[in-house]
Amino acid sequence: xxxxxxxxxxxxxxxxxxxxxxxxxxxxxxxxxxxxxxxxxxxxxxxxxxxxxxxxxxxxxxxxxxxxxxxxxxxxxxxxxxxxxxxxxxxxxxxxxxxxxxxxxxxxxxxxxxxxxxxxxxxxxxxxxxxxxxxxxxxxxxxxxxxxxxxxxxxxxxxxxxxxxxxxxxxxxxxxxxxxxxxxxxxxxxxxxxxxxxxxxxxxxxxxxxxxxxxxxxxxxxxxxxxxxxxxxxxxxxxxxxxxxxxxxxxxxxxxxxx
Amino acid sequence: xxxxxxxxxxxxxxxxxxxxxxxxxxxxxxxxxxxxxxxxxxxxxxxxxxxxxxxxxxxxxxxxxxxxxxxxxxxxxxxxxxxxxxxxxxxxxxxxxxxxxxxxxxxxxxxxxxxxxxxxxxxxxxxxxxxxxxxxxxxxxxxxxxxxxxxxxxxxxxxxxxxxxxxxxxxxxxxxxxxxxxxxxxxxxxxxxxxxxxxxxxxxxxxxxxxxxxxxxxxxxxxxxxxxxxxxxxxxxxxxxxxxxxxxxxxxxxxxxxxxxxxxxxxxxxxxxxxxxxxxxxxxxxxxxxxxxxxxxxxxxxxxxxxxxxxxxxxxxxxxxxxxxxxxxxxxxxxxxxxxxxxxxxxxxxxxxxxxxxxxxxxxxxxxxxxxxxxxxxxxxxxxxxxxxx
Numbered sequence: 152x153x154x155x156x157x158x159x160x161x162x163x164x165x166x167x168x169x170x171x172x173x174x175x176x177x178x179x180x181x182x183x184x185x186x187x188x189x190x191x192x193x194x195x196x197x198x199x200x201x202x203x204x205x206x207x208x209x210x211x212x213x214x215x216x217x218x219x220x221x222x223x224x225x226x227x228x229x230x231x232x233x234x235x236x237x238x239x240x241x242x243x244x245x246x247x248x249x250x251x252x253x254x255x256x257x258x259x260x261x262x263x264x265x266x267x268x269x270x271x272x273x274x275x276x277x278x279x280x281x282x283x284x285x286x287x288x289x290x291x292x293x294x295x296x297x298x299x300x301x302x303x304x305x306x307x308x309x310x311x312x313x314x315x316x317x318x319x320x321x322x323x324x325x326x327x328x329x330x331x332x333x334x335x336x337x338x339x340x341x342x343x344x345x346x347x348x349x350x351x352x353x354x355x356x357x358x359x360x361x362x363x364x365x366x367x368x369x370x371x372x373x374x375x376x377x378x379x380x381x382x383x384x385x386x387x388x389x390x391x392x393x394x395x396x397x398x399x400x401x402x403x404x405x406x407x408x409x410x
Numbered sequence: 411x412x413x414x415x416x417x418x419x420x421x422x423x424x425x426x427x428x429x430x431x432x433x434x435x436x437x438x439x440x441x442x443x444x445x446x447x448x449x450x451x452x453x454x455x456x457x458x459x460x461x462x463x464x465x466x467x468x469x470x471x472x473x474x475x476x477x478x479x480x481x482x483x484x485x486x487x488x489x490x491x492x493x494x495x496x497x498x499x500x501x502x503x504x505x506x507x508x509x510x511x512x513x514x515x516x517x518x519x520x521x522x523x524x525x526x527x528x529x530x531x532x533x534x535x536x537x538x539x540x541x542x543x544x545x546x547x548x549x550x551x552x553x554x555x556x557x558x559x560x561x562x563x564x565x566x567x568x569x570x571x572x573x574x575x576x577x578x579x580x581x582x583x584x585x586x587x588x589x590x591x592x593x594x595x596x597x598x599x600x601x602x603x604x605x606x607x608x609x610x611x612x613x614x615x616x617x618x619x620x621x622x623x624x625x626x627x628x629x630x631x632x633x634x635x636x637x638x639x640x641x642x643x644x645x646x647x648x649x650x651x652x653x654x655x656x657x658x659x660x661x662x663x664x665x666x667x668x669x670x671x672x673x674x675x676x677x678x679x680x681x682x683x684x685x686x687x688x689x690x691x692x693x694x695x696x697x698x699x700x701x702x703x704x705x706x707x708x709x710x711x712x713x714x715x716x717x718x719x720x721x722x723x724x725x726x727x728x729x730x731x732x733x734x735x736x737x738x739x740x741x742x743x744x745x746x747x748x749x750x751x752x753x754x755x756x757x758x759x760x761x762x763x764x765x766x767x768x769x770x771x772x773x774x775x776x777x778x779x780x781x782x783x784x785x786x787x788x789x790x791x792x793x794x795x796x797x798x799x800x
Contacts, residue, residue: 254705307433
């Protein structure tokens with residue numbers, strides 16, 4: 152059996168892991184593969200692709216807008232898998248998909264997992280699929296296709312549920328740094344305490360920290376509490392109007408790395 | 411099935427499909443809503459407010475001329491006579507009392523036509539709580555009087571500018587607000603939709619409708635069971651309330667009327683059970699109007715209160731199991747039924763309730779049938795639409 156790329160990455164790198172999120176089909180319908188290759192070339196460690204949805208309730212205005220744009224452009228799960236197939240051979244870093252449950256259910260969970268695994272995907276984040284439903288209905292099919300499920304925890308998540316999220320997740324646990332939709336930067340205070348509490352729980356999975364990270368300073372701060380951090384909104388804003396995607400991506404990553 | 415299982419399922423529908431960030435809030439509610447609503451202090455406060463503030467019990471009115479027209483016996487459950495003009499306030503009173511018990515200081519709500527927003531703003535004024543109502547930008551334009559009412563009641567109305575800028579998006583914005591305010595805020599959902607325990611909680615607060623019907627019918631006819639109960643369904647709160655105490659009474663035929671908009675085949679409709687497929691929307695599994703790719707589509711109805719691409723999981727179950735009959739009325743049919751009731755009985759119904767009234771045309775009743783129709787709201791808010799048809 153082929154080892155999951157997330158496991159390979161986390162076995163080799165323990166800090167400052169950079170996971171960059173981008174909505175599939177944004178800004179243009181066929182931008183995504185170019186963005187993926189640029190992210191890989193310029194030093195992102197993980198690529199997280201968002202599957203656009205009409206009602207993304209866990210997302211703030213910037214990612215919502217990118218979802219709308221991607222849907223207007225014509226992005227679908229089917230087309231995304233076709234696009235992923237075209238870069239499969241060139242992509243070596245872990246790829247994860249983030250999407251809301253409804254489009255995935257319409258595609259069919261088994262079909263979805265099968266196609267994802269066949270397209271080189273290592274992990275899946277479904278923010279509105281509760282742990283209970285996953286545990287009861289879908290754990291087996293994820294395992295069958297060698298995919299990790301990645302669950303979110305937030306400052307308001309109880310220790311008991313954090314343990315459950317850790318138990319059900321593979322690759323990493325996604326720690327939301329403030330109790331908020333993506334892109335929000337409210338309530339920065341107390342985040343340190345929350346993340347330290349999680350560190351002390353000695354979870355089996357590494358932690359990546361997300362939501363509200365926009366520059367080197369906030370990346371370094373967030374990453375210091377876990378194995379790394381996730382950037383979405385700031386990257387979407389950066390590439391929204393980019394003429395040269397490759398150049399814009401290089402520029403963004405080097406700013407985060409402080410080069 | 412009257413109540414969901416402990417995970418919120420009515421058969422295959424329901425559940426709680428929420429982002430983890432909402433889990434503590436929903437869990438807190440799930441652990442406490444029954445305990446609170448069964449306490450004697452809650453029951454006392456709730457029933458007193460329903461009596462003295464809302465004006466309950468609402469009359470069960472024998473509509474003589476309407477009955478003659480359809481050659482049967484038709485009783486109207488006059489929810490239109492509730493304070494604020496619709497049944498919505500039964501639920502907002504119940505939920506605001508729960509919110510107070512949970513120590514919440516800030517209330518949020520979504521609204522389409524503005525009826526639920528007004529009912530929420532009203533109870534917040536009554537209890538001295540901060541109130542924020544999310545309303546689609548398009549709905550704000552077409553329901554200006556209700557926006558003014560909410561503002562006069564001290565609520566802040568925030569336009570939902572994302573997506574289709576209607577009820578669906580107002581609900582998304584309210585959910586996002588709740589994610590961003592995990593500690594001090596209670597979200598008063600206005601219908602039997604949303605993650606568990608909302609569908610059950612809202613149905614219980616609205617169940618006062620059928621509880622009264624039973625009592626009143628017994629007084630009027632000597633029997634507490636009608637042969638038919640008819641109600642309109644958007645999300646389905648007035649129907650849940652009107653059906654509630656009859657769901658287990660298999661002899662009572664339950665009739666739910668959805669909004670067909672410009673017609674079921676027109677592409678501009680809101681008849682979710684007819685046009686939708688199983689899916690997840692706003693936290694529960696139910697029928698959803700959507701594309702084959704699972705993108706939620708924009709519904710249409712002349713009635714803003716029925717203009718919703720989903721339906722409560724209880725109703726999805728009543729539909730799937732065959733316990734309730736689902737039919738639909740078009741915009742035109744609802745308008746004609748509204749004018750008919752106005753002229754025959756001197757009651758101007760809300761456009762939502764007018765959909766239920768049109769079912770009278772589609773049914774063949776017997777002379778001795780006892781038909782109860784839930785007149786969920788009054789038509790003042792719809793005058794601008796009615797004026798165009800005069």
